[in-house]
Amino acid sequence: MKIMNKISIIGIGGVGTYTACFCAALAEKMVIYNRRRSDDDERADGLVRDMRDALSHITGCNTINASSFEDFAGSDVVITTIGLGREYAFETRDMLFFKNASLIKSTMDNIYKISPETKIIIATNPVDYMGIIAKISGFPEENIFCLGGELDTARLSRYICDALGAKTGRYINPKKLEDIYVLGSHGPDMIPVFSHGKYEGKYIKDILDTDTMKEVVKNTISEGAIITKKKGKSAVIGPGASIARMIEKGTKGQYLLAHIYVNSDDLKRLGLDINSYDSNAFLGMPFRISSKKERQIMPVNLSDGEKAALIKFIDGQKARNEEVEFILTKTEGGLSAKEKVNNFISFMAQKGAIIKPILGEDGGYEIYMEGEDPKNAVSMNIWRYI
Known part of the structure; x- marks a missing residue:
């Protein structure tokens, strides 16, 4: 069943391509745009033709090669995958930030001119900062979403299942896990939350020993770098599938995980001892979009350690805002x-x-x-x- 009229995607790299493939079943129309390196650059047209051959009889989605940002008008959501991914195992998200910041800023500016009310999903790293750039470009906070928690939670779930499988000697289905989340950052400071996580009604912390749980957390945080090291490029299939899940869950009123702007009242619903902030915080959170199109934060059981880690990340919001503004002065302009x-x-x-x-x-x-x-x-x- 189609749940959106029009999804637009910027970028035809690995993430953009897989995002298009996974999202084709969700939309009546899909618009794909890619920067042309020259007048005879027809890569986007080639991808669209390839996708039509693969998906037209499966999804019925009308896939279109966009010639300009004007083709995004009327989009339900615009997904930005454009940018450079990690090319080296040592490459940090700070390095990605420097080389992608000005590109995302100009892209957000162009989208806002054409479709200022559309919802934005940004997959370009580092997403902890990229949503801030979208806000600077003029998009309202409630329309800004970034990929992070949905992907990281899938990775956390897989590592938990691997550990449970090693202990029980059988395959563990991730769909049977409960109360498993990754909150806060999509980076080294991410907070894997499973202190209250369960499998088949039993607390995971009562099944796995402390050292195994620490190893699960370590592997979850390192998974992006591990993939880059092993395949020579950053992950693309997992991000594409995660974006499609975000859209499907969000449209159906189901809880999903993504970077969003939240206020003090939202954070108090998680039991965080926070009174007020000068501005709203941007971080990975579990939420759903109600029938009234309002975002509702999902109550999550957190341990004292998980609360402390989340508050520490939130406390860094002002510094992240300032760093975005600083980097833009160092990368934009003439x-x-x-x-x-x-x-x-x-x-x-x-x-x-x-x-x-x-x-x-x-x-x-x-x-x-x-x-x-x-x-x-x-x-x-x-x-x-x-």
Whole structure:
């Protein structure tokens, strides 16, 4: 059953392609747009033709190759997957932020001019910051969503099932897990929540020992980097499927996980001891959209440690807002390539990274962290970040 009239997708990389495939069953019409590298760049048209061949008789979705942002007018939702993913195992979300910030800002500005009331889903990392950029571009907070918790929770569930399977010697279906969530960040500071999680009516903490549970958390947080290291590129299938689940759940009034803006009252529903903030916080939360189109935060049982971790992340909202504004000044406008390179090197130095030119190699650079042996530096293509 089609649940939306029009879904628009920006970007035909791996995430964009799989998002289109998974979302084709949800919409009457799907519009796909990709930046043209030249006048004869027809990659988007090629993808649309390929998708029509694959899906037209399965989903009946009318898939269209957009020639400009004007084709997004009237979209129920616009999904942004454009941007550069992680290319190195050592690559941090701070590095992604620098190279994707100005691109997302210009993209959000263009969408807002055409369709200011549409809902936005951003899959471009780091999503902890990208939703803030959408707000700066003018989108109302209630229409901004970012991919994060739905994907991370799927990863957490899988690792829990693997651990339960190893203990019981049988396959464990993730659909039988209860009260499993990942909240807060979509990054190293994410908060896997399963202190009250259950499997077949039993608390998971009573089935798995403490060391196993710690390993589950560690693996969940590291999964993105693990995938990048093993396949040479960041994940694409999981994100595409997670975006489709977000749309389906949201439209049907079911609870989903995504980055959204929340206020103090929303946070109190989670039992957090928070009185007020100068501005609303943007983080991964479980919620649903009611029949009145109102967002309702899902009550979640949290341990004291989970509450403390979530409050710590929320307390960093002001710093994240300031960092977004700072990065945009360093990447937008008429800056030269040399200025952008110097800005990137200075920015990463604040994060503890040392980037130096490789002697004897024209245009080559290497990176290592403070405290590491410079002999273990890794070469990098710094031009990808400007």
